[in-house]
Amino acid sequence: MKLSHLMAAKFPQVESLGERRYQFLASAKLPEDVLGGENIPKRRDVFLVAAAVHWLLMGVQPARDSGEDMPFEWDPSIDADGKFASLHRWLERCLSLDPNDRFADAQLALDAFNSATADRPNSAEVIRGLERFRETYRSQRQLFSAFPEIKMLKESDRVDIWKSEDAEGLPVLVKLWKRAAWGDQTREGPRILDFLSNAHEMQLSPLMDVQRSKVHTGSATLWPSSSAGLTAAY
DSSP: OOGGGTTTOTTTTSSSSSGGGGHHHHHHOOOOHHHHOOOOHHHHHHHHHHHHHHHHSSSSSESSSTTTSSSSEEGGGGGGTTTGGGGGHHHHHHHHHSSGGGGGGHHHHHHHHHHHSSSSSSSHHHHHHGGGSSSSSSSHHHHHHSSOSSEEEEOOOEEEEEEETTTTTEEEEEEEEEGGGOOOOHHHHHHHHHHHHHHHHHHSSSEEEEEEEEGGOOOOEEEETEEEOOOOOO
16 A cells, blocks of 8 residues: 555556545545544544545545534444454544544554554464464473374374373374475464464364263474474374
8 A cells, every 4th residue: 555645646557546635635524623632743644544544445435423524433334244354443543533542653553554464373473373382292202202102103204193092091193293294384384373273172172972082182282393293082
């Protein structure tokens, strides 16, 4: 998104307010001008930028409480299907009737906009999420000690699978993926985190109407520099 010269800029093959800039400027009434209150230039800018963003995303101006003489307000019903749900709070804050509730300036508003629209999970969130799965077994040696091999089912450069038993003597299947099976962790990190999270949810929500020995009681473990392991009852 590019905002320049009061929406007068025009970019080829890009949605622009260029042809409607005068209508926009004429219709954009600020709350402090209509309702009174402190006049803070930088926060006025934030309000106008948010109004322009609203028009670009939703295809219409922000709503008004009543009448053309009233200022814009944020109304989440304009995005009932949640297409821009990640920006609802941003728009609400930027279009606040109270200038003191808005971002202090356009740069802070831009930073918040970028954060709200960033891919989720971002790289930092992926790393934190993956680190959670090192809590049960801090090393492969601990995993091997907890689940000693009874029968090796598969052994390769990508994965080892063996039968073992847990502390209660119940049979478990252990699957250990080698680092080579992951691909590029920078790109595959979100997929790995999603897999481990789903495995963890299965652990917390065991299958119903089956014998205890058949219930999933496994755990997911990750060692970022080497491998990932999964254990499950069978």
